[in-house]
Amino acid sequence: MNNMKKIGVLTSGGDAPGMNAAIRAVVRAGINQGLEVLGIKKGYVGLLEGLYDEMTARSVSDILHRGGTILQSARCKEFKTQEGVQKAVETAKEIGLDGLVVIGGDGSFRGARDLSLAGLPTVGIPGTIDNDIGCSDYTIGFDTALNTVQEAIDKIRDTCRSHDRCSVVEVMGRDAGYIAAYVGLSCGAEAVIVPEKHFDFKKDVLQSIAEGVKRGKEQHLIIVAEGVTKDNISAIDMAKRIEEETGVETRATILGHIQRGGNPSVKDRVVASKMGYFAVELIKEGIGNRIVATKGDDIVDYDILEGLNMSKKLDAELLKISEILSM
Numbered sequence: 001m002n003n004m005k006k007i008g009v010l011t012s013g014g015d016a017p018g019m020n021a022a023i024r025a026v027v028r029a030g031i032n033q034g035l036e037v038l039g040i041k042k043g044y045v046g047l048l049e050g051l052y053d054e055m056t057a058r059s060v061s062d063i064l065h066r067g068g069t070i071l072q073s074a075r076c077k078e079f080k081t082q083e084g085v086q087k088a089v090e091t092a093k094e095i096g097l098d099g100l101v102v103i104g105g106d107g108s109f110r111g112a113r114d115l116s117l118a119g120l121p122t123v124g125i126p127g128t129i130d131n132d133i134g135c136s137d138y139t140i141g142f143d144t145a146l147n148t149v150q151e152a153i154d155k156i157r158d159t160c161r162s163h164d165r166c167s168v169v170e171v172m173g174r175d176a177g178y179i180a181a182y183v184g185l186s187c188g189a190e191a192v193i194v195p196e197k198h199f200d201f202k203k204d205v206l207q208s209i210a211e212g213v214k215r216g217k218e219q220h221l222i223i224v225a226e227g228v229t230k231d232n233i234s235a236i237d238m239a240k241r242i243e244e245e246t247g248v249e250t251r252a253t254i255l256g257h258i259q260r261g262g263n264p265s266v267k268d269r270v271v272a273s274k275m276g277y278f279a280v281e282l283i284k285e286g287i288g289n290r291i292v293a294t295k296g297d298d299i300v301d302y303d304i305l306e307g308l309n310m311s312k313k314l315d316a317e318l319l320k321i322s323e324i325l326s327m
């Protein structure tokens with residue numbers, strides 16, 4: 001018989017808009033099922049150190065629309081060790097947790113799998129602006145980040161146009177080009193450089209700009225995903241090379257953490273609320289070691305290991321259409 005009485009919820013890894021909506025959903029759906037819910041603070045750090053708040057329906061009032069995470073988040077090295085996981089399971093026992101919901105990215109899910117294997121049933125909810133969870137079409141925070149990036153690039157375009165310049169804009173995505181590919185199309189970029197696709201700087205950027213100039217193009221936008229710049233040429237060096245080799249005055253902008261903040265979009269609030277509710281449906285039955293995910297518009301779930309081994313492809317059409325339309 002399932003004796004689930006008390007569950008915890010935590011946010012881990014980089015924060016993402018919509019995490020608060022997911023926390024609210026877990027807390028209220030849990031209370032609705034007669035469960036006690038603890039809000040574990042600062043991700044796995046809080047689980048190691050026993051930092052938590054007892055949550056009530058009121059402790060998640062007025063957070064649905066706010067960015068960041070009221071529980072705070074962390075990247076916790078100690079938890080990655082076997083001793084760390086053991087210590088976390090012991091703390092969970094001490095504070096009486098029967099199950100846990102972890103809202104975070106792939107790293108956080110590896111931790112969730114370790115906890116499940118060590119005896120604490122744990123369910124993961126994908127929350128990351130990178131949209132880089134292979135088993136889920138969508139991750140909480142992606143849509144809001146896209147809108148933030150788009151708004152910033154629209155502003156960069158205004159000044160670009162006034163000065164007949166080229167802009168190189170670096171967007172987030174540790175190893176993934178989803179943000180770059182989507183805003184590349186929505187902002188009319190001339191070149192979109194992502195880690196998933198080989199690029200030839202000379203042909204795809206320099207030559208494209210030079211040919212554009214010949215066709216009368218006066219402003220240029222190059223979008224590059226962070227995942228490319230860390231192993232290759234930086235956005236700043238790209239800008240220098242473009243200016244030197246094409247003669248077009250060029251500036252680089254690294255958008256940085258502005259992309260992680262802000263009020264979540266409708267999509268992020270709705271997906272987060274559905275996923276939080278769904279996670280409680282699993283954990284209340286004592287079902288752990290699962291990742292909640294989206295498949296099209298449906299909410300589904302996978303075994304964590306199976307989910308982590310799944311992969312999804314960046315839609316190559318996005319890049320192709322961007323290139324054709326940027327003439």
Ligand SMILES: Nc1ncnc2c1ncn2[C@@H]1O[C@H](COP(=O)(O)OP(=O)(O)OP(=O)(O)O)[C@@H](O)[C@H]1O
Nearest residue numbers: 013014075076079080104105106107108110111128
């Ligand atoms: N292989 C692993 N095994 C156990 N725990 C892990 C592992 N990888 C990461 N973690 C734990 O999860 C935390 C968050 O992981 P990570 O920093 O990779 O972020 P994430 O969850 O992938 O989110 P994002 O990439 O969006 O920032 C780590 O600080 C660590 O405590």
Ligand SMILES: O=P(O)(O)OC[C@H]1O[C@](O)(CO)[C@@H](O)[C@@H]1O
Nearest residue numbers: 013014015128129130172173174
């Ligand atoms: O805020 P931090 O720890 O520097 O992490 C930045 C990383 O986190 C992400 O924003 C994902 O959460 C990545 O896009 C980026 O590479």
Ligand SMILES: [Mg+2]
Nearest residue numbers: 013105106107
């Ligand atoms: Mg990650």
